[in-house]
Amino acid sequence: MNTTEFINRNSADFMILATIIGSVVMFGGAAVLAMGWAFRHRQFENFQQGAQSIFGPDEPIGETTDEFPRVVSDSCDP
Amino acid sequence: MATTTPLTQTDRERSALERREIDASCRVPVLYFATSAAFWLLVGTVLGIIASIKLHSPYFLTGSPELTFGRVRMAHLQAVGVGWSAMMVMAAAIWLMCRLSRVALIYPTLLVFAGTMWNIGMIADVVGILSGDAQSVEWLDAPSYVPPFFITGVGIVSAWTVATFRRRRELHVYVTQWYILAAVFWFPWLYTVAVLMIFWMPATGVIQPVVNWWFGHNYLGLWLTPIAVGTTYYIIPKVIGRPVHSYYLSIIGFWSLALFYSWAGMHHLIGGPIPAWLATASTVGSMMMFIPVIAVAINHHMTMLGSFQRLKYSPALRFTVFGAISYTAVSFQGSIEALKDFSEVAHFTHYTVAHAHLGMYGFFTMTMFGLFYYMVPRLTGREWASPTLIRVHFWCDAIGITIYFVSLSIGGWWQGRMLNNPNIPMPNIIEYLLRFLFARSLAGGLIGLGHLAFALLLVANLMGWGRQRSGGPTYFVEPAPNAGDVQG
Amino acid sequence: MDRGMVIFVGALLTFSSSWLGLILYPYWQMQNEQPYAKTPGDDLYPRPLGGAALAGVKVYQANGCLYCHTQQVRSAKFGNWWEDGQMKTGADIRRGWGTRRTVSRDYIYDRPTMLGTMRTGPDLANVGTRYAEAWHHPHLLNPRAINGWSTMPSFAFLYTREKVVGGQKSDKALKLGREWTVNPGYRWRPTDAEWAAILARRVSTLPDVSQAATPNPFNLTTAAGKAELLAFWLTTDEEDYQVIPTPEAESLVAYLLELRKAETPLPEVKE
Numbered sequence: 001m002n003t004t005e006f007i008n009r010n011s012a013d014f015m016i017l018a019t020i021i022g023s024v025v026m027f028g029g030a031a032v033l034a035m036g037w038a039f040r041h042r043q044f045e046n047f048q049q050g051a052q053s054i055f056g057p058d059e060p061i062g063e064t065t066d067e068f069p070r071v072v073s074d075s076c077d078p
Numbered sequence: 079m080a081t082t083t084p085l086t087q088t089d090r091e092r093s094a095l096e097r098r099e100i101d102a103s104c105r106v107p108v109l110y111f112a113t114s115a116a117f118w119l120l121v122g123t124v125l126g127i128i129a130s131i132k133l134h135s136p137y138f139l140t141g142s143p144e145l146t147f148g149r150v151r152m153a154h155l156q157a158v159g160v161g162w163s164a165m166m167v168m169a170a171a172i173w174l175m176c177r178l179s180r181v182a183l184i185y186p187t188l189l190v191f192a193g194t195m196w197n198i199g200m201i202a203d204v205v206g207i208l209s210g211d212a213q214s215v216e217w218l219d220a221p222s223y224v225p226p227f228f229i230t231g232v233g234i235v236s237a238w239t240v241a242t243f244r245r246r247r248e249l250h251v252y253v254t255q256w257y258i259l260a261a262v263f264w265f266p267w268l269y270t271v272a273v274l275m276i277f278w279m280p281a282t283g284v285i286q287p288v289v290n291w292w293f294g295h296n297y298l299g300l301w302l303t304p305i306a307v308g309t310t311y312y313i314i315p316k317v318i319g320r321p322v323h324s325y326y327l328s329i330i331g332f333w334s335l336a337l338f339y340s341w342a343g344m345h346h347l348i349g350g351p352i353p354a355w356l357a358t359a360s361t362v363g364s365m366m367m368f369i370p371v372i373a374v375a376i377n378h379h380m381t382m383l384g385s386f387q388r389l390k391y392s393p394a395l396r397f398t399v400f401g402a403i404s405y406t407a408v409s410f411q412g413s414i415e416a417l418k419d420f421s422e423v424a425h426f427t428h429y430t431v432a433h434a435h436l437g438m439y440g441f442f443t444m445t446m447f448g449l450f451y452y453m454v455p456r457l458t459g460r461e462w463a464s465p466t467l468i469r470v471h472f473w474c475d476a477i478g479i480t481i482y483f484v485s486l487s488i489g490g491w492w493q494g495r496m497l498n499n500p501n502i503p504m505p506n507i508i509e510y511l512l513r514f515l516f517a518r519s520l521a522g523g524l525i526g527l528g529h530l531a532f533a534l535l536l537v538a539n540l541m542g543w544g545r546q547r548s549g550g551p552t553y554f555v556e557p558a559p560n561a562g563d564v565q566g
Numbered sequence: 567m568d569r570g571m572v573i574f575v576g577a578l579l580t581f582s583s584s585w586l587g588l589i590l591y592p593y594w595q596m597q598n599e600q601p602y603a604k605t606p607g608d609d610l611y612p613r614p615l616g617g618a619a620l621a622g623v624k625v626y627q628a629n630g631c632l633y634c635h636t637q638q639v640r641s642a643k644f645g646n647w648w649e650d651g652q653m654k655t656g657a658d659i660r661r662g663w664g665t666r667r668t669v670s671r672d673y674i675y676d677r678p679t680m681l682g683t684m685r686t687g688p689d690l691a692n693v694g695t696r697y698a699e700a701w702h703h704p705h706l707l708n709p710r711a712i713n714g715w716s717t718m719p720s721f722a723f724l725y726t727r728e729k730v731v732g733g734q735k736s737d738k739a740l741k742l743g744r745e746w747t748v749n750p751g752y753r754w755r756p757t758d759a760e761w762a763a764i765l766a767r768r769v770s771t772l773p774d775v776s777q778a779a780t781p782n783p784f785n786l787t788t789a790a791g792k793a794e795l796l797a798f799w800l801t802t803d804e805e806d807y808q809v810i811p812t813p814e815a816e817s818l819v820a821y822l823l824e825l826r827k828a829e830t831p832l833p834e835v836k837e
Binding site for chain 1: 086089090091092093094096097178248249250251252253254312315316317318319320321322324325326328329388390391392393394395451452465468
């Protein structure tokens with residue numbers, strides 16, 4: 001391996017490392033900022049309540065909405 | 079909104095009316111997408127069974143170029159992977175987005191146009207492949223004239239989804255909507271990049287398979303999976319009448335899936351002529367997938383806890399829960415498969431085929447059947463004609479996919495072990511596999527039988543042969559005074 | 567979460583991370599790979615396909631060969647099995663599928679690059695070094711004519727069976743017994759009626775037998791003699807019909823013969 005090749009090869013490694021570290025910092029930073037934003041804007045308040053949004057007065061929590069369609073004679077089936 | 083105030087009959091009726099109106103507005107476009115999807119499922123099933131038989135009986139239907147194994151196999155993948163799956167995903171996205179945003183469907187004609195684009199694309203795709211225009215790029219076998227149709231179709235659906243979302247009257251954005259919004263954004267990007275870099279402006283050499291597997295894996299991971307998982311997040315709580323166990327877990331599940339799933343895919347090229355760090359990056363991504371999968375699994379299990387007896391009654395729930403369990407199983411298996419040591423054996427074998435079908439069938443397709451059984455009666459105003467046929471459908475599919483998975487997993491594993499040992503000649507491996515391939519054909523036949531039952535039910539429902547839904551859209555609430563008949 | 571924008575931005579960031587990392591970065595890294603010459607002036611490797619071989623790629627694509635055959639040879643350190651208590655590796659090379667592993671440079675002219683993910687049959691990266699044209703054609707017509715155990719589909723539709731005109735067979739005619747050429751793609755056995763007709767003709771003049779070293783060697787009064795005649799009949803060429811490859815079959819074979827991805831030494835192939 002001659003000198004130029006050696007430098008080329010190692011600079012490629014360095015580039016990969018720099019890219020990986022760079023992207024980790026960039027995306028990690030974005031994630032941290034996003035979390036900060038979410039907390040500041042109270043995205044997590046009453047969070048669990050969101051899960052109830054699919055229910056309504058006509059299909060309230062506690063009522064099932066789907067049955068195995070039973071034929072009439074089949075109705076003694078549990 | 080949360081139902082903290084006591085319900086009055088008026089509230090109930092108003093709410094039921096609103097839901098009914100939304101469903102009625104969805105009727106034509108959603109059923110168009112869903113029945114088209116079901117049609118392509120049937121086409122794909124027939125093609126799949128033919129391809130499967132050909133693998134152990136090479137003289138079966140030989141002689142014509144159209145029915146040679148390679149073409150039938152590609153057409154099978156396109157029919158089920160692009161016809162059935164993508165059209166069903168769009169049907170689910172449209173209906174769920176309308177219901178969850180609490181707005182009536184807008185621009186129905188535009189959606190029908192988009193569906194027609196997709197159908198034309200699919201016809202050209204399957205016919206083109208069978209007549210010899212296939213591309214031999216996995217998941218992207220469609221002939222060169224097909225992608226414009228798909229891009230137009232999905233582009234319209236994506237834009238429509240965003241437009242509907244912006245008109246939402248429900249303040250809260252439910253977890254299912256997160257998944258839908260992300261998926262309709264990811265897929266057009268993913269597809270366009272893949273078509274661009276492989277066909278329109280081909281990248282050099284091995285970049286093509288890199289793009290190919292980034293697409294192939296993310297097609298499942300960022301298009302089908304988000305919407306199928308989103309569907310389970312809607313169907314399971316709705317059917318058992320109980321909110322998702324932990325909304326925090328669902329948010330962790332969503333964001334970790336978004337981050338890690340997109341990094342998987344290169345493990346399909348482990349040992350291949352690509353930079354080693356690429357495969358390693360994907361292995362890391364695959365291992366991290368344990369986080370979203372465990373989050374979703376815990377969440378569904380805890381939501382279901384105490385309601386498992388409902389699996390006996392509700393077809394929608396039974397199919398959906400089967401799908402959800404398969405999701406956990408297939409994802410765990412997928413993470414393990416991405417490990418280099420494991421991949422050294424399983425890579426070029428039927429083991430991968432078994433895994434793919436556990437994902438595409440056991441998880442995705444079963445979940446979508448669950449949605450079918452819940453959604454279609456609400457759209458047509460008809461109940462399913464025969465519970466017996468639903469049972470036939472479920473058991474044929476459940477047993478069929480189990481036989482399929484078990485036989486090909488065992489056969490594929492030993493195929494890999496034998497391929498790794500150069501002292502075992504090829505003929506022995508081929509001969510050894512025959513029994514497993516035969517079992518797979520049987521499983522395929524069983525699944526086909528299930529699909530026949532499903533098709534009968536669907537046709538009967540669309541033709542109006544079922545019992546009318548009574549007591550308003552909340553079918554099970556019989557004691558409550560009726561809000562009036564739903565007229566189909 | 568009640569904002570669509572959060573979901574949009576998040577989806578954009580997560581997805582573009584993988585797009586940059588898995589697609590764009592390798593693209594920049596590898597887009598300019600050049601063919602290799604040991605010393606300037608030597609023949610370059612690899613070379614772009616041309617002529618019939620290039621047309622053969624289309625046939626390979628159209629018929630989905632990729633779904634049973636890979637085109638990549640893995641490293642001698644890859645894949646393990648045990649023998650005499652010792653772990654050994656490198657089955658791909660030991661099976662004779664190539665003399666070295668394949669690297670990205672081997673594929674720079676491939677469009678599309680058909681690495682494949684399934685080995686129902688053997689790897690084809692280096693198949694051009696293993697078989698000659700005279701082997702490929704009968705094998706493609708019906709693989710079981712060559713290997714009885716094969717489950718590969720017959721590609722008889724790439725061949726035509728035609729009457730010999732002017733008593734002279736084409737140079738391209740496949741040298742295969744009747745068993746495989748009478749009904750191309752299938753294994754032919756005469757029906758009872760056909761066999762009776764053949765026997766009747768045998769009594770007068772049966773051209774094949776008259777050409778054999780010892781005329782009338784079969785004792786047709788015994789079952790064994792009849793079976794011998796049948797075997798003879800099935801394994802000898804037809805006289806008045808020939809099976810010849812279509813241009814598609816010829817280009818496919820030309821492509822297969824050009825597949826020599828795993829033998830030319832490259833500096834980056836270190837084990």
